Structures are given as C-alpha cells and as structure tokens.
Amino acid sequence: MNIGEAAKASGVSAKMIRYYESIGLIPAAGRTESGYRVYAPTEVQMLRFIRRSRDLGFPVEKIEELLALWRDRTRQSADVKRLATEQIDGLERKVREMQAMIDTLRHLADACCGDHRPDCPILADLGHGVEHGLNGAGPQGSKVGPMRLSPIR
Amino acid sequence: MNIGEAAKASGVSAKMIRYYESIGLIPAAGRTESGYRVYAPTEVQMLRFIRRSRDLGFPVEKIEELLALWRDRTRQSADVKRLATEQIDGLERKVREMQAMIDTLRHLADACCGDHRPDCPILADLGHGVEHGLNGAGPQGSKVGPMRLSPIR
DNA sequence: CTTGACCTTCCCATGATGGGAAGCCCTATC
DNA sequence: GATAGGGCTTCCCATCATGGGAAGGTCAAG
Numbered sequence: 001m002n003i004g005e006a007a008k009a010s011g012v013s014a015k016m017i018r019y020y021e022s023i024g025l026i027p028a029a030g031r032t033e034s035g036y037r038v039y040a041p042t043e044v045q046m047l048r049f050i051r052r053s054r055d056l057g058f059p060v061e062k063i064e065e066l067l068a069l070w071r072d073r074t075r076q077s078a079d080v081k082r083l084a085t086e087q088i089d090g091l092e093r094k095v096r097e098m099q100a101m102i103d104t105l106r107h108l109a110d111a112c113c114g115d116h117r118p119d120c121p122i123l124a125d126l127g128h129g130v131e132h133g134l135n136g137a138g139p140q141g142s143k144v145g146p147m148r149l150s151p152i153r
Numbered sequence: 154m155n156i157g158e159a160a161k162a163s164g165v166s167a168k169m170i171r172y173y174e175s176i177g178l179i180p181a182a183g184r185t186e187s188g189y190r191v192y193a194p195t196e197v198q199m200l201r202f203i204r205r206s207r208d209l210g211f212p213v214e215k216i217e218e219l220l221a222l223w224r225d226r227t228r229q230s231a232d233v234k235r236l237a238t239e240q241i242d243g244l245e246r247k248v249r250e251m252q253a254m255i256d257t258l259r260h261l262a263d264a265c266c267g268d269h270r271p272d273c274p275i276l277a278d279l280g281h282g283v284e285h286g287l288n289g290a291g292p293q294g295s296k297v298g299p300m301r302l303s304p305i306r
Numbered sequence: 307c308t309t310g311a312c313c314t315t316c317c318c319a320t321g322a323t324g325g326g327a328a329g330c331c332c333t334a335t336c
Numbered sequence: 337g338a339t340a341g342g343g344c345t346t347c348c349c350a351t352c353a354t355g356g357g358a359a360g361g362t363c364a365a366g
Binding site: 045048049052053055056057066070073074075077078080081082087091092095098104106108109112113114116118120122125126127 | 198201202205206208209210219222223225226227228229230231233234235237238240241244245247248251252254255257258259261262265266268269270271272273275276278279280
C-alpha cells in the first residue's frame with residue numbers, strides 16, 4: 001500500500017501523512033527500494049485513529065497522548081476519560097465565547113434596519129465602543145455580557 | 154501619543170498596531186523626527202474600532218470592509234448588516250460543528266467508567282471507527298450525527 | 307552623564323493544512 | 337522497447353493573527 005492508497009483508506013491526505021511522520025506523531029513508514037513509503041493495514045488503522053481524533057477537535061499534541069494510551073495495554077481508562085473531558089471543556093469554553101459574540105452581533109444586527117440609509121447602530125457601537133444595552137432594563141443593568149472576549153483562534 | 158500609549162488606550166498591542174499598519178489595514182502613522190510613531194485621538198478611535206471588531210470575531214479582511222463603511226458617509230446600512238449577519242452565520246456554523254463534537258465526546262466519556270482498568274470505549278471508538286450509537290434505539294437508528302465534521306480551524 | 311524604559315526594524319515561531327516545483331518511478335499502451 | 341501520464345519524493349512557501357526576542361537608537365528622570 002503506497003501513500004496515496006493509505007490516504008484514501010484512512011481519510012488523511014498524503015500531505016498530512018508525511019507531515020505526521022515528520023513531526024514524529026507516527027513512526028517512519030517502511031520504504032520500497034525506490035524510496036516509496038509503504039503502509040500496512042495496522043498503520044492505516046492508526047491513521048484512521050488520528051483522523052477521527054482530529055474530527056473530534058483534538059490537537060496533534062493530545063492525539064499523541066491518545067495514541068500512547070491506545071498502544072498501552074496497561075493504561076487506565078481514567079486517563080483517557082480525562083483527556084476527553086478536558087477536550088469537552090475546551091470546546092465548551094470556545095462555544096460560550098462564540099455564543100457571546102453571536103448574541104452581541106444579533107442584538108446589533110436586529111437594531112440595524114438594513115436599508116439604503118447610512119445610519120447604523122452596528123458601526124455606531126464599533127466606533128463608539130459604548131455599552132449596547134443587551135439588557136434593555138435600564139441603567140442598573142449589570143455590565144456582564146458578551147463584551148471583551150479573548151479571540152477565538 | 155506614542156505607540157505604547159495608543160496601545161494602552163485602544164487595547165491593541167503595539168506589536169499588532171505595527172502589523173496592521175504593515176498590511177495596510179490602517180494608514181501609516183505620523184513620525185517624530187527621531188522616527189517614533191505618533192497617534193492622534195482619531196487614530197486611537199480607529200484602533201478601538203478594530204479591537205472591538207476582532208472581539209466579535211471578524212477577520213482582518215472583514216474589518217477592512219467595516220472600516221471602509223465606517224468612513225463612508227454615503228454607506229448603506231444594509232451593507233453593514235450583511236457583514237454582521239454573515240459573521241453570525243459563520244460563527245453559528247462553527248458552534249454547530251463544535252457542539253456536534255461535544256455531543257460525541259460526551260457520549261463516549263459517559264460510556265467510559267474512568268477507573269484503573271484499561272478497557273475504554275473512547276479508545277475503542279477512535280481505533281475502530283465504528284458507529285457509536287448516540288441513538289441507543291437500535292440498529293434502525295439513522296446514521297446522522299456528530300461524525301466526520303470538517304475541522305474547526 | 308548614566309540608567310532604565312521606551313521605541314525602531316528584522317527574524318522566527320505558532321498549528322494544521324494546502325499549493326506547487328523539480329525530479330524520479332512505475333505501468334500501460336503503442 | 338519507447339513513451340506518456342500519473343504517482344511518488346523532497347523542499348519551499350503561504351495561510352492567519354499573534355507573540356517573542358535581538359540589536360540598536362531615543363528619551364526622560366535622577
């Protein structure tokens with residue numbers, strides 16, 4: 001099985017397979033006499049493992065740990081579960097941040113009539129940087145809200 | 154006002170101010186005789202605009218458009234609103250993707266007892282790549298679900 | 307005049323991925 | 337057997353927004 005076939009079978013692009021090898025996430029593949037990489041079903045399975053982990057949002061660094069646990073017959077499932085719950089927590093944090101952005105944006109967009117006239121509360125907010133009253137209840141409204149979030153990245 | 158003061162006043166780091174200037178997002182700042190950048194309140198306001206737009210998740214490319222509309226007295230608020238709703242749509246798409254990951258992960262984590270034993274449905278799923286039965290109802294369950302998502306990025 | 311805090315430019319790194327060039331290899335077809 | 341086309345190899349570059357740091361100039365307070 002050469003790299004193209006392994007890529008198709010695993011869902012990981014040939015480019016990424018080489019990359020994963022270069023950073024040591026997977027061991028160096030065997031080679032034919034002419035230098036082509038050769039993959040056994042075991043290695044394809046490992047690539048599928050990686051692909052699936054990526055699909056769940058795990059960074060390569062964490063996938064390294066997951067792979068180590070996968071290979072370790074004496075692992076403790078608690079370690080795996082911890083990685084999973086940490087991943088959940090990280091994703092939920094990002095979701096909360098983005099949801100806050102969405103809430104602010106929707107509030108602003110709702111206030112913008114979106115016609116041919118130039119007046120626009122969205123630009124007014126961005127330019128002025130004032131409180132935008134997501135809590136319409138008045139001046140005693142708490143200052144909490146979807147503002148000043150750390151960037152997503 | 155030098156770059157450090159402008160950074161503090163706007164919430165944009167000096168490093169990023171220089172970067173924004175280098176990519177043409179903001180016009181080149183004035184200079185003192187000795188070469189220090191000088192910022193007027195107008196420019197600080199523009200930086201705050203950028204900072205706030207970034208906080209709402211807008212990429213620099215879109216901020217360029219927002220700034221252009223901000224400066225354009227003959228703009229149509231519909232254009233601003235379109236940018237905002239596109240941003241909302243993009244964020245919501247990402248939230249949905251992440252929520253699907255969270256759902257899958259939570260399902261797997263719930264099935265993992267997380268003790269000292271090596272048996273782990275999380276690793277079994279990642280390694281085997283099988284259906285993981287989010288719909289516990291049986292074999293007739295639909296195949297839809299939080300699988301094979303495009304990466305977040 | 308020295309010291310420390312600031313400024314300047316320039317280079318490098320991130321994380322995961324793709325694009326592309328230059329060159330070798332393999333297979334099928336003529 | 338020659339040739340064409342597709343696949344493989346390595347190497348470099350780009351992304352996107354941000355930070356780190358080095359080398360060197362500048363400013364203000366003591």
